[in-house]
Amino acid sequence: MTNQVGAVTNVKPAKKKKIPSLDRKKSRAGWLFVLPFLIGLVFIYFPIIWESISYSVCNYTISNGIVTKEFVGFQYYTKAITGDAAFAKSLLTGLKEMAFDIPAILIFSLFIAVILNQKMVGRAAFRAIFFLPVVVSTGIMESVMSSSYGASGGSMDLGMEGAGAEGGGDAEVQVQTSTAVEGLLISIFGGLGFGTGLVTYISSAVASISGIINRSGVQILIFLAALQSISPAIYESCQIDGATSWETFWKITFPMVSPMILVNAVYTIIDSFTTDSNSVMMLINDTYMGVQEGSKNISAAMGWMYFLVVLAVVGVIAAIFSAYVFYQRRD
Amino acid sequence: MTQNMDKKPTVMRESKNKIRVDFERTSLKERLKTKYLSAYFAKNVLWYIFRLFLLIGVAFVILKPFYTMVMRSFMAPENFVDVTVVNVPRAFSAIIYKAIIVDLEYFKVFFLTLALSLGCALLQTFACALIGYGVAKFKFRGAKIVFLLVIITLAIPHGTMQSAIFYRFQHLDIFGIFNFLAGGARTGIEGIDAILSKIKILPESFVGGISTIRSVVPILLMSITGLAFKNGLYIFLLRQFFRGVPDELEESAYLDGANTFRTFVQVILPLSIPMLITVFLFAFCWQWTDDFYIPLFFTGNAPALMTYLPAVDQIPITLATIYTQVTHSDGGYKQAIVYGCGLMACTPLIILYLFCQRYLVQGIERSGIVG
Numbered sequence: 292m293t294n295q296v297g298a299v300t301n302v303k304p305a306k307k308k309k310i311p312s313l314d315r316k317k318s319r320a321g322w323l324f325v326l327p328f329l330i331g332l333v334f335i336y337f338p339i340i341w342e343s344i345s346y347s348v349c350n351y352t353i354s355n356g357i358v359t360k361e362f363v364g365f366q367y368y369t370k371a372i373t374g375d376a377a378f379a380k381s382l383l384t385g386l387k388e389m390a391f392d393i394p395a396i397l398i399f400s401l402f403i404a405v406i407l408n409q410k411m412v413g414r415a416a417f418r419a420i421f422f423l424p425v426v427v428s429t430g431i432m433e434s435v436m437s438s439s440y441g442a443s444g445g446s447m448d449l450g451m452e453g454a455g456a457e458g459g460g461d462a463e464v465q466v467q468t469s470t471a472v473e474g475l476l477i478s479i480f481g482g483l484g485f486g487t488g489l490v491t492y493i494s495s496a497v498a499s500i501s502g503i504i505n506r507s508g509v510q511i512l513i514f515l516a517a518l519q520s521i522s523p524a525i526y527e528s529c530q531i532d533g534a535t536s537w538e539t540f541w542k543i544t545f546p547m548v549s550p551m552i553l554v555n556a557v558y559t560i561i562d563s564f565t566t567d568s569n570s571v572m573m574l575i576n577d578t579y580m581g582v583q584e585g586s587k588n589i590s591a592a593m594g595w596m597y598f599l600v601v602l603a604v605v606g607v608i609a610a611i612f613s614a615y616v617f618y619q620r621r622d
Numbered sequence: 623m624t625q626n627m628d629k630k631p632t633v634m635r636e637s638k639n640k641i642r643v644d645f646e647r648t649s650l651k652e653r654l655k656t657k658y659l660s661a662y663f664a665k666n667v668l669w670y671i672f673r674l675f676l677l678i679g680v681a682f683v684i685l686k687p688f689y690t691m692v693m694r695s696f697m698a699p700e701n702f703v704d705v706t707v708v709n710v711p712r713a714f715s716a717i718i719y720k721a722i723i724v725d726l727e728y729f730k731v732f733f734l735t736l737a738l739s740l741g742c743a744l745l746q747t748f749a750c751a752l753i754g755y756g757v758a759k760f761k762f763r764g765a766k767i768v769f770l771l772v773i774i775t776l777a778i779p780h781g782t783m784q785s786a787i788f789y790r791f792q793h794l795d796i797f798g799i800f801n802f803l804a805g806g807a808r809t810g811i812e813g814i815d816a817i818l819s820k821i822k823i824l825p826e827s828f829v830g831g832i833s834t835i836r837s838v839v840p841i842l843l844m845s846i847t848g849l850a851f852k853n854g855l856y857i858f859l860l861r862q863f864f865r866g867v868p869d870e871l872e873e874s875a876y877l878d879g880a881n882t883f884r885t886f887v888q889v890i891l892p893l894s895i896p897m898l899i900t901v902f903l904f905a906f907c908w909q910w911t912d913d914f915y916i917p918l919f920f921t922g923n924a925p926a927l928m929t930y931l932p933a934v935d936q937i938p939i940t941l942a943t944i945y946t947q948v949t950h951s952d953g954g955y956k957q958a959i960v961y962g963c964g965l966m967a968c969t970p971l972i973i974l975y976l977f978c979q980r981y982l983v984q985g986i987e988r989s990g991i992v993g
Contacts, residue, residue, distance in 0.1 A: 320882040321760025331847020342786035430911030435964030550862035565779040
């Protein structure tokens with residue numbers, strides 16, 4: 292990346308124009324590449340955010356069709372923290388849930404992706420099945436799958452069959468079985484001296500496996516794409532040097548997919564924080580629907596505080612992970 | 623094996639130019655023994671069995687709700703009032719599917735949604751690749767801030783900004799220029815307002831910005847600027863991938879006289895096909911099943927899109943008479959119709975995935991560099 296390359300081209304001594312260096316040219320090109328995003332930010336996104344923020348710090352009054360904003364300071368923020376004890380509480384529970392879920396989802400999805408990347412009979416079919424959670428996780432399919440809760444009743448067992456492990460009607464049964472499974476696992480492995488923390492973690496991960504599977508669809512697909520981008524030549528040379536598959540995984544596969552581990556960690560955090568089934572999100576939505584005065588503003592204030600918390604968590608996790616991320620390039 | 627090596631093969635001359643070599647082969651038993659009674663083979667078999675069990679187990683968890691959906695949507699109507707029938711139909715019938723195809727105009731819905739989803743997904747994939755490449759490979763001032771903004775757009779759920787998004791696209795404007803040129807700008811001071819309202823460069827409809835509601839413009843605009851549903855994820859994903867692409871590739875392309883954009887299209891994009899396919903699949907899928915943006919932007923008279931297929935407010939006409947006969951089935955029949963719609967909505971996605979996954983194969987040489 293020397294300046295010579297740029298300097299040789301288009302030399303016009305007559306005009307005395309400053310010749311841009313290659314680095315300058317490249318930085319200009321960089322701006323061009325992100326230009327669509329910047330345009331979108333300035334013309335679409337920032338106004339939306341501005342509107343949303345001003346909702347949390349202003350009072351809106353509509354008279355004669357003219358909307359007037361009145362700045363009222365951060366009173367809705369203090370109301371959101373002090374007025375509703377549930378907010379701070381569910382924020383803490385949400386953080387705890389996340390600390391549990393993220394390692395489980397990341398390990399599971401990487402494991403499944405490695406398996407789905409191997410050659411085997413019926414690989415396409417298995418891949419298609421593991422793609423289903425991506426389809427089901429959002430939008431109309433989510434509502435179709437969850438619509439069975441409401442319809443259950445009478446002799447119909449729709450709630451139980453349609454909803455998987457998170458079903459409404461059979462929630463009690465589910466809890467009983469999962470605690471039974473947990474108890475069994477703890478009694479089996481507890482005596483082996485693994486340490487109670489690990490045993491409880493694994494047993495509760497097994498008990499909530501259905502939720503983990505259904506939330507890993509995107510991550511599996513991302514890992515799969517990452518695995519396919521690893522050059523087979525590296526594996527070949529490893530084989531020639533006599534590395535076992537265990538060594539190959541830790542020395543080649545793991546570093547090569549580590550950029551995507553960062554992506555998946557960040558995505559999993561954001562996804563688990565911002566799905567509608569998250570307890571804080573439910574609280575925010577409930578507050579938005581609330582009837583008392585200023586509930587919409589409080590909801591917006593909650594949303595922004597929550598967003599800052601999410602961003603802080605993402606920042607911490609990303610900082611930890613990016614220390615270990617390996618990029619195949621010289622710097 | 624080594625003892626067999628000691629025995630020399632017998633060579634016989636059959637004709638002038640032809641010889642026949644006979645050597646004692648290791649017996650079949652011996653060969654099978656060495657092949658199948660090794661630790662290597664046992665390890666492989668164990669791994670295969672474990673892998674198969676694991677995959678089948680996980681697939682079972684995923685497919686379990688689908689089993690109910692398929693069974694109930696194919697159930698004959700009389701089974702819904704039969705208490706003894708729970709999930710396995712006693713009689714099969716496809717009338718629900720016939721009603722979906724004929725009454726709900728499935729094919730019209732299909733092609734409309736296909737056009738919209740394909741357009742959006744391609745735009746999003748390309749835009750996100752551009753943006754991701756920009757933040758990954760160019761060291762310009764503010765690159766990190768742009769990337770932080772990408773993460774912020776991902777982290778703020780659009781659901782919480784619903785009304786703000788709607789308002790924005792109802793009054794789309796560039797810093798109030800349209801509003802000003804149409805004479806809609808107000809300052810609150812009477813004299814200036816009178817002058818401002820005289821400006822009539824643009825027609826009256828531009829007052830308060832352009833309304834892009836009830837069109838595909840908002841969705842397309844969000845797609846091309848990388849702001850649509852979860853686009854932050856795609857940008858992040860592609861950025862991480864592009865960061866791993868060695869700089870030597872681009873440098874050699876520059877030396878060959880290609881500019882940055884051409885390098886991007888002809889050198890970088892071809893080697894990131896698995897990533898691009900993955901992003902395309904996400905974008906297509908989530909646009910296909912979207913039930914947030916379309917109802918938000920198409921208030922009232924909406925086109926026949928997949929979004930509205932499972933939201934059956936009224937029972938399809940051909941099923942109406944049957945429905946009245948089985949209404950006391952606790953809404954089970956309506957549920958079955960919804961299931962049928964859901965399956966019809968997601969089947970094309972599975973077919974698309976099966977088609978696309980052929981390109982998700984290992985073996986694309988990424989580095990292209992020796993040494």
